[in-house]
Amino acid sequence: MSSSKLLWASSLSIGIDRDGSYYPAVDGIDFYIGKGEILGLVGESGCGKSMTALAITGLLPDGVAIKKGSVLFEGENLIGMPEKEMARLRGRAISMVFQEPMSSLNPLMKIGKQVSEAVRLHDPKPKREAERLAEAVLGKVGLQNPKVLMQCYPHQLSGGMQQRVMIAMAIISNPKLMIADEPTTALDVTMQAQILDLLKSINQEYGMAMLFISHDLGVVSRFCDRMAVMYAGKIVEEGTVSNIFKHPVHEYTRGLLESIPRADSRGKTLASVKGRVPNIFEKRMPCAFAPRCQKVQDRCLKCDPPNIALSQNHTARCILAENESEINYASI
């Protein structure tokens, strides 16, 4: 089993030390991504999804640090890896695509140079060869006239084209894992669908595993194999997409599911989870979701919720899940 795991994070905690106190942004999470698998990391903003992604690649912003835990990538711990080694891994073995393609591209560098640089950083090819490869990959991600595009500056491209360029840079060195942090959030709906199709085809063609971060459960349901729902720095529910969608256990997951717009709900007001995510400087209840939970009980305010395995491919961190054992997913 473990040999099929590409990335394996265990009890990963990330936080901020300020004025002598420690504030957790990510609080002891465990998850894994199998080879060639797409894992969706879901939750509202401020739940710690992006911090998790940045921690994996060692790109946490100043002041935010990994408190404890490990992230094994092909058996090698990424936490505490020297900057130089980490840099060698980034782009070559693990690549990233970010939310805002416009600001994520260097405004003063031609597209061609930005893409071919992604190769040349790891593979000292001659410039010409890297450029030829860059051109080919730009075509691969569905961009017309790659030759012309190579000479363009980012501001001359549309948002969708810019995101394709970002994806081209992320796949050009054929990494084993791509981390995509809300890659379609800044795009309009049609463009969103096209980019998702592109990512899916990359996943299938190259067998590239993906960590797909999104706040949109609808997108995750169509795109991911497995998913982990994060709330206030903890993973509250985790499992295969089909298991969770058939039988969501955690109240937070249920709330998120109800807020997905569906064809049959057109015209009706969308349900949404009332309240807001506590910011990381606020004090939390043992179950951080308790203040927003409709089924909150006295116990929830007193002791930490246990992580309960509902099946081989489904766990939930909720006291109420104790009553949910032995689910027969097939019957639902």
Added chain:
Amino acid sequence: MRPKANGKLKVGIAMTGFIALLMIASFFYTPYDPYAMSMDLADKLQLPSSAHWLGTDNFGRDILSRLMAGIKHTMLTAASTVAISLAIGVFLGFVAGYIGKAVDEAIMRLMDAISAFPGILLALVLVAVLKQGPQAIILALSILFVPSFTRISRGGLLQLKSADFVKSAEVFGASRLRIIFFHMLPNIYPTLLSSIVLGLSSAIMSESSMSYLGLGLQPPIPSWGRMLGEAQAVLLIAPWYAAVTGLAIVFCVMGLNLLGEGIREMLP
């Protein structure tokens, strides 16, 4: 959150305070008469000693006394400069910001033209056409500093024009003047304060430069710039004269710069 006093502010206050104390002291006491020359060759260009802490100049005058007496002339010039340019600048800035449109455009283009000018050149031109002396310097430097105060007060006003408390004052029928003086001025006061202090330091720099060129304060007024000019002539035989005078200027300017920056860093 209350703004915390920073290091720059503390050091700036200490340095400026020291200069201010020396200035106040100079009204009542200087070690020697700063104007008393001596014909005796032995009194000229003496090294620092217990009698003359900072030595004597080429006319046998006590340098410490002259430096002390010089503060008030420098400060008076600088303070008048800043006061005049502040009054004109704030007025123009408010007029430009409040009336807007063509008036605003005209005033701001004029300000651009003034600031396009190297400061020293404007001062030289004005000194050339006016009688030499403190008035010419003050006028020249005031004109130079007007644009920065105009921009600050105009910017502050435009920002505040849309602020709720100003709108509510307008609703309650407060007159324009009342709004400006009782509501807007106090709000841009911190920014202005830092510019005033930085203006003082740059006025001192400009005044001493002009006096050094012989176009500023006229002898026998003990102006630091002029003293340094005299010291340059005897640099080879009396380097300490230039050293202490130069250090006095730098100390004073740096104190004010630190103070001004300190105030600016305290702003939210």
Added chain:
Amino acid sequence: MKKVAIYAARRLATAAFTVLLVSLLIFIAFNLVPGDPVRLILGTEASEERVAALRALLGLDKSLPMQYLGWISGMLHGDFGTSIKYQRPVAELIGQRVPVTVTLAAFSLVLAFAFAIPLGILSARKKGSISDKAISFGSMLSISIPGFCLGIFVIWLFGLKLRLFMPGGYVSYRTNIPGYLNYMLFPAIVMALPNAAVALNYLRSSILEELKRNYVKTALSKGHTLKGALYKHVLKNAFVPLISLVGMMAASAFGGSIIIEQVFGIPGIGALLIGAITSRDFPMAQSMAACISVIVVGSNSAADIAIQIIDPRIKLYK
């Protein structure tokens, strides 16, 4: 490219307007002189014929607007008037000294960037460290020293103590170019330091600002180390706002040279101007003031236009 041309035309038009306004101000200033300028120049005992002759020579017998127009159109044709002191065309006198002042200003700009760029990068990279604090103290110090103060210190240290040059012993570029450059190095250093301090602080905050941008994260995710991302991606972006500073620095270098030439005894434009002012040579002072402002306004506009050409994403519609 077409957009840039339109912008450039517009920017130059504004510059021309500013210069016109400045020339008017200069003209007004010089004609507000209390008393009769001719009497001021010649003294009260001069004969009526001499007064009338000088009045005609200066064009003071015409109305003020005509005088202004005459002066402006003359300047446009390269006729800057005649110096009273030297009895020679002002254009010729300025022409002789322009190379000196331009070398000095250019030299000081080059030095300013030679100090500012490495130190700015260092203090941004080591933000908060001892070297950052030392650099910040040094730059605070160098903007707190008036140019002439620093000049005298440099004369004492490098001239009198270390004997690296002969204070007051200006060497003309016509006779000895290495000697000339050697002499000019020290005043150029003096002029460079305050500019370097300003540029350094600007560059430091510009780099720190750029480092927060998303494209840096992208560069790192591609496999750059922080240092690599800084040199390959951040610096070019961080330099862009610095270009507009070049115009201001050139202006301040020209202004500064007026005093520094005096301190080091260099026969440049500044020395000529101060001579014109102290000897009340108004026609020369007036034309020189106008010339210097053209240089200053010109370098500012050139910098603005250069930014448009270098930075492809800048908005051109403002």
